[in-house]
Amino acid sequence: MSQFLQQRKLTIILCLLLVCSFLAVSLVSYFSSKKTIHLALIEKELPLTSNAIYAELQKDLVRPFFISSMMSTNTFLQDWVSAGEKNPQVIARYLQETKASYQVFTSFFVSEQSQHYYYPNGILKTVSATDPADKWYFRARQLNEPYEINIDYDQANANSLAIFMNFRVFNQAQKFLGVTGVGVSMDRLFKLLCQYEQQYQKNIYLVDATGRVRLTGNNRLLDPKSIHDIAGLKDIAHQALARKDAVFQYVLDGHNYLLHVRYMPEVRLFLFVESQEDLAIIKVKHALYFNIGLCTVIILLTIFLTNMTVRKYQRKLEVMATIDHLTQLINRQTFEALSQNILADSRRHNHPLSVIMADIDLFKDINDTYGHPAGDQVLKEVAHMLKASVREADVVCRWGGEEFAIFLHKCSLEDANRIAEQIRQRIANHLVQYDMYSLKMTMSFGVTNYRYDDTMKELLQRVDSALYKAKFIGRNQVVSG
Numbered sequence: 001m002s003q004f005l006q007q008r009k010l011t012i013i014l015c016l017l018l019v020c021s022f023l024a025v026s027l028v029s030y031f032s033s034k035k036t037i038h039l040a041l042i043e044k045e046l047p048l049t050s051n052a053i054y055a056e057l058q059k060d061l062v063r064p065f066f067i068s069s070m071m072s073t074n075t076f077l078q079d080w081v082s083a084g085e086k087n088p089q090v091i092a093r094y095l096q097e098t099k100a101s102y103q104v105f106t107s108f109f110v111s112e113q114s115q116h117y118y119y120p121n122g123i124l125k126t127v128s129a130t131d132p133a134d135k136w137y138f139r140a141r142q143l144n145e146p147y148e149i150n151i152d153y154d155q156a157n158a159n160s161l162a163i164f165m166n167f168r169v170f171n172q173a174q175k176f177l178g179v180t181g182v183g184v185s186m187d188r189l190f191k192l193l194c195q196y197e198q199q200y201q202k203n204i205y206l207v208d209a210t211g212r213v214r215l216t217g218n219n220r221l222l223d224p225k226s227i228h229d230i231a232g233l234k235d236i237a238h239q240a241l242a243r244k245d246a247v248f249q250y251v252l253d254g255h256n257y258l259l260h261v262r263y264m265p266e267v268r269l270f271l272f273v274e275s276q277e278d279l280a281i282i283k284v285k286h287a288l289y290f291n292i293g294l295c296t297v298i299i300l301l302t303i304f305l306t307n308m309t310v311r312k313y314q315r316k317l318e319v320m321a322t323i324d325h326l327t328q329l330i331n332r333q334t335f336e337a338l339s340q341n342i343l344a345d346s347r348r349h350n351h352p353l354s355v356i357m358a359d360i361d362l363f364k365d366i367n368d369t370y371g372h373p374a375g376d377q378v379l380k381e382v383a384h385m386l387k388a389s390v391r392e393a394d395v396v397c398r399w400g401g402e403e404f405a406i407f408l409h410k411c412s413l414e415d416a417n418r419i420a421e422q423i424r425q426r427i428a429n430h431l432v433q434y435d436m437y438s439l440k441m442t443m444s445f446g447v448t449n450y451r452y453d454d455t456m457k458e459l460l461q462r463v464d465s466a467l468y469k470a471k472f473i474g475r476n477q478v479v480s481g
């Protein structure tokens with residue numbers, strides 16, 4: 001496999017490993033945070049918020065409920081009715097006092113005997129069974145229960161919407177005397193719910209036992225109706241109204257809602273506190289997106305740096321594999337890879353090509369006399385001199401040990417002999433400075449040229465025997481073969 005493919009394979013594996021591990025870590029932390037938030041909402045936040053709102057609502061709903069209950073058992077009221085409802089100012093003052101001292105929206109008494117509707121300013125009207133606005137009274141007087149809670153228009157206050165606590169009044173002899181109670185302004189309760197919604201970031205609504213939404217803030221249910229008709233909620237409506245204190249889940253428009261339902265027995269209403277789960281986990285989602293973005297940058301950076309480092313080391317390895325470390329000349333393996341091209345080039349263009357094979361004479365003696373480092377120094381200087389004696393395009397190679405090969409492009413045998421002779425003389429006249437020694441050395445040269453249809457092997461054999469001959473006839477010479 002080529003280096004490029006190997007590098008690509010490494011990049012892909014690294015990329016996959018990083019992506020998988022980063023994704024695994026990010027997703028595991030995302031889902032575990034999501035689960036923690038989900039559990040915290042179900043087990044803590046929703047019940048606690050519901051409790052807090054319930055306690056607040058109690059003040060606004062339960063207190064009027066008990067005031068109404070006390071009014072229905074007030075002996076003063078019973079005595080006044082039994083005495084013939086004389087002087088309506090008396091009961092008006094009583095209703096006024098009740099309204100002022102308990103700070104309720106309105107207070108009332110409707111007498112069964114006179115059918116008068118008393119309110120803090122006196123007699124408001126005489127109720128009539130045929131008037132739709134008075135239906136509530138004729139319903140309340142038939143009740144089996146001692147009271148009812150009714151959301152209705154307050155005729156005594158410009159027909160504004162109010163929650164009435166209607167309590168039936170009986171005297172000692174259990175004779176039905178009428179209906180009394182107080183009304184709480186819906187407007188005030190509405191504002192209260194809006195405030196809680198804002199404060200707790202939840203949807204809050206009050207639902208009666210039939211499922212009708214009686215009061216809501218303005219977060220979601222702008223048009224209060226029955227929960228049996230509201231998308232999403234209708235799926236759990238029956239279960240929600242059957243439980244006194246429970247948490248439910250439903251999905252609407254792809255959003256998951258968590259709902260805490262709590263029954264308020266005093267006012268017979270269900271308190272619904274609802275949270276959109278997506279809103280609660282939005283921060284975790286943002287953290288996940290941020291993590292993925294950061295991971296992408298880190299992965300890209302890692303891959304870029306890895307590629308750069310691998311390429312750098314690859315280049316180093318390539319150089320190490322092709323260049324002789326000591327002399328900085330190309331080595332024999334590289335030369336063999338190049339040789340076919342050199343020969344083909346020469347054949348194609350019909351250019352003369354010559355080869356010089358050079359060997360340091362009695363190099364072993366230098367090593368043995370002055371040590372190996374001295375020999376190395378000699379090799380380095382010889383290599384440098386050989387390289388400096390030929391053209392840039394010529395190939396100088398460390399053939400092995402103390403032997404060098406030089407390929408001379410566009411160079412005749414005659415010229416090659418001349419060059420070899422020049423080199424021989426230069427080397428023979430050169431002194432290598434090592435430590436405190438000045439080392440002298442000579443070199444033997446074999447020279448040949450490329451002849452028609454030569455193979456590389458034949459060419460090298462010829463130059464090798466020329467060198468052998470030079471050595472044999474006394475060293476420090478150039479022999480042409």
Ligand SMILES: Nc1nc2c(ncn2[C@@H]2O[C@H](COP(=O)(O)OP(=O)(O)OP(=O)(O)O)[C@@H](O)[C@H]2O)c(=O)[nH]1
Pocket residue numbers: 326359360361362363364365367371372373374375376379400401402471475
């Ligand atoms: N210092 C050094 N010595 C080397 C290196 N490579 C080979 N040699 C030594 O070169 C010497 C070559 O010795 P021989 O092959 O006997 O040849 P020579 O002594 O030059 O004798 P002739 O070639 O017959 O003139 C050996 O002692 C090798 O150990 C090297 O990289 N550094």
